[in-house]
Amino acid sequence: MPTNLPPDARKKWAEVEATRNPREKLQRMQEFLSLVPKHKGTGKLCAQIKKQMATMRKEMEEKKQRKAGKGGSKFFIEKEGAAQIALIGLTNVGKSCLLRAVTNAKIEVSFNPYTTRQPVPSIMAYQDVQFQIVEAPALMEGAADGRAWGLQTLALARNADGLILMVDLSKDAVGQLALISSELEKARILVNKPKGRIDIERKFMGAGLRIILVGKLVDCSMRDVEELLKSYRVTDAVVKISGETTLDDVEDAVFGSTTYKSAVIVANKIDSEDSEAKLKLLETYVDSKLPIIAVSCEKRYGLERLGETLFKALDIIRVYTKEPNAKEFSQKPFTLKKGSTVHDLAKNIHSDFRERFSFAKVWAKRLVFSPQKVGLGFTLEDGDIVEIHVK
Ligand SMILES: Nc1nc2c(ncn2[C@@H]2O[C@H](COP(=O)(O)OP(=O)(O)OP(=O)(O)O)[C@@H](O)[C@H]2O)c(=O)[nH]1
Ligand SMILES: [Mg+2]
Numbered sequence: 001m002p003t004n005l006p007p008d009a010r011k012k013w014a015e016v017e018a019t020r021n022p023r024e025k026l027q028r029m030q031e032f033l034s035l036v037p038k039h040k041g042t043g044k045l046c047a048q049i050k051k052q053m054a055t056m057r058k059e060m061e062e063k064k065q066r067k068a069g070k071g072g073s074k075f076f077i078e079k080e081g082a083a084q085i086a087l088i089g090l091t092n093v094g095k096s097c098l099l100r101a102v103t104n105a106k107i108e109v110s111f112n113p114y115t116t117r118q119p120v121p122s123i124m125a126y127q128d129v130q131f132q133i134v135e136a137p138a139l140m141e142g143a144a145d146g147r148a149w150g151l152q153t154l155a156l157a158r159n160a161d162g163l164i165l166m167v168d169l170s171k172d173a174v175g176q177l178a179l180i181s182s183e184l185e186k187a188r189i190l191v192n193k194p195k196g197r198i199d200i201e202r203k204f205m206g207a208g209l210r211i212i213l214v215g216k217l218v219d220c221s222m223r224d225v226e227e228l229l230k231s232y233r234v235t236d237a238v239v240k241i242s243g244e245t246t247l248d249d250v251e252d253a254v255f256g257s258t259t260y261k262s263a264v265i266v267a268n269k270i271d272s273e274d275s276e277a278k279l280k281l282l283e284t285y286v287d288s289k290l291p292i293i294a295v296s297c298e299k300r301y302g303l304e305r306l307g308e309t310l311f312k313a314l315d316i317i318r319v320y321t322k323e324p325n326a327k328e329f330s331q332k333p334f335t336l337k338k339g340s341t342v343h344d345l346a347k348n349i350h351s352d353f354r355e356r357f358s359f360a361k362v363w364a365k366r367l368v369f370s371p372q373k374v375g376l377g378f379t380l381e382d383g384d385i386v387e388i389h390v391k
Contacts, residue, residue: 003042003251007231009035013254014233017202022060029053048188048257051144055151075152076159077121081130082335083314084121086157088184089166090176091138094268096120097297098166099135102306107135114138117149119156126307128333129318134160141179144186154187162314163191163263169294170272173282177265191263192289196245198253200237207236214240220247229254262313264291266306271296317382319345329385336380343376345386356390 005013012032019025029049036042062075077084087095091113099105103122108115114137121134136153143150157163165180167173184191196215211225224247229239232254241250252258265286267279279294286292291309295302317340318333334348342360346353354376361371362378363385371387380386 003036003045005036005042010231011233017233022056026053026056045255048255051146051151051187054146055155058151059155075119075149075156077119077132077134077156079132079161080121081123081132082316083161083310084132084134084159085162085164085310086160087133087135087164087166088139088153088157088180090140090168090179091115093166093168093176094297095135095138095166098164098266098268098295098303099133101297101300101303103133105135124307126311128331129307129311129316129335131307131310133164139180139183141183143183150183151187154183154189157184157261158187158189158259160261162310163261164266164310165191165263165290166266166268167282168269169267169275169278169282170269173267173278174285177282177285188258190258190260194243194258194260196241196243196249197260198242198245198250199240200234200253200256201239202234203236203238205236209235209237209239211239211241215243215245217241218244218246220250225250262315264293264306264309264313267292267294268297270294270301271299317380317384319380320383320385321345321349322385322387324387324389340380341376342374342378342380342386342388345380346376346388349388353388353390358389358391360389361387 009032012028012035016025016028016032019028029052033046033049036046038046059075087098089095092111096107096109096116099107099120099122100109102124105120105122107120116135117137119134119136121132124131124133134156136156137149139153140147140150143154165177167176167180181191209226209229211222213222217225225241228247228250229235229237234254265282267282269275270279275294283292291313293302293305293309295306297303315338316335317338318335320329320333322329334345336344336348343354346357357376360374360378362374362380363370364381364383366381
């Protein structure tokens with residue numbers, strides 16, 4: 001459903017985007033809402049902007065409390081390790097128990113509901129990769145509509161690199177997963193890979209608009225996309241469009257709303273009665289769209305598969321670097337997105353590495369000759385060893 005926003009509303013949204021100060025931003029968002037005509041096509045957008053505003057207000061409130069030394073809850077968790085994974089589930093499913101089992105977190109496990117009320121981060125090692133697992137305070141029905149800490153839990157999920165969706169096999173696991181998915185969806189967080197994807201990277205003024213299309217526009221032309229972006233004053237940006245996309249998807253991306261997260265389902269309490277039958281129901285419901293691992297956090301069964309399952313779901317690779325002339329390569333890998341090139345690695349190492357780049361040598365089993373001399377465009381794979389030579 002297209003929103004058909006009038007030009008003044010589009011212009012106002014550009015102002016919202018350009019505003020950093022949260023208080024002023026909220027003000028502009030309010031003004032934006034007043035310029036949006038109310039009809040079927042704009043309902044979803046308005047609801048979503050209101051949610052964004054509610055989350056911002058709560059964040060501002062928390063910040064104020066922290067500043068005033070009143071403690072206040074801390075919902076934003078600094079990222080550590082190769083990826084931040086938000087552990088999401090209803091209360092009592094065993095999230096804290098999982099954290100205790102796979103990390104060294106000292107955290108309370110209790111049959112009382114809503115024991116964990118603040119996010120708790122802790123590190124889990126998988127081979128030479130470290131995942132930061134963050135237990136989020138329990139999700140509940142109405143979370144996306146602002147119930148209790150619901151919006152903060154969802155903001156945590158949005159900020160993470162991946163999700164563990166945890167359900168309890170001693171209860172209605174399918175119902176639990178349906179509820180989690182529905183709250184995530186209301187907060188525009190997708191766990192199933194969308195058909196298409198749009199990334200808007202805003203650039204400095206005067207940089208111009210560059211649209212990179214790797215895929216197919218379903219119901220529009222490049223020109224329509226360009227016009228739509230310009231109507232929202234997105235004039236200095238690199239816009240990457242991949243897969244199958246509609247003009248609505250592009251408009252959605254302008255509002256920065258929909259995001260996709262890799263997810264793994266952990267079905268806990270496999271030690272409980274009838275859990276096997278419930279697991280079958282869950283598997284049928286999920287229909288292989290997401291990986292499921294059945295575990296008992298209390299008895300510590302099945303947890304050894306968690307690291308590998310996460311690693312695969314996140315679509316990441318490890319790359320080891322070596323100094324020219326050094327005998328050994330680094331023990332600590334760089335983790336990069338699958339499909340990354342030597343260019344991406346160089347960018348990660350040092351911001352000016354790319355300018356000084358001369359060539360790289362790569363050692364890899366798949367190559368007929370190792371090392372092979374390669375350029376910036378060479379696509380890396382898990383386990384590659386790279387030696388970068390600079391001018
Ligand atoms: N049978 C069984 N019980 C478990 C298992 N894992 C956790 N529990 C129990 O489930 C209850 C809740 O565990 P927690 O880890 O505190 O649950 P939580 O998801 O962190 O819950 P809140 O933080 O309160 O929202 C506790 O009584 C645990 O002992 C399991 O694998 N099997
Ligand atoms: Mg807990």
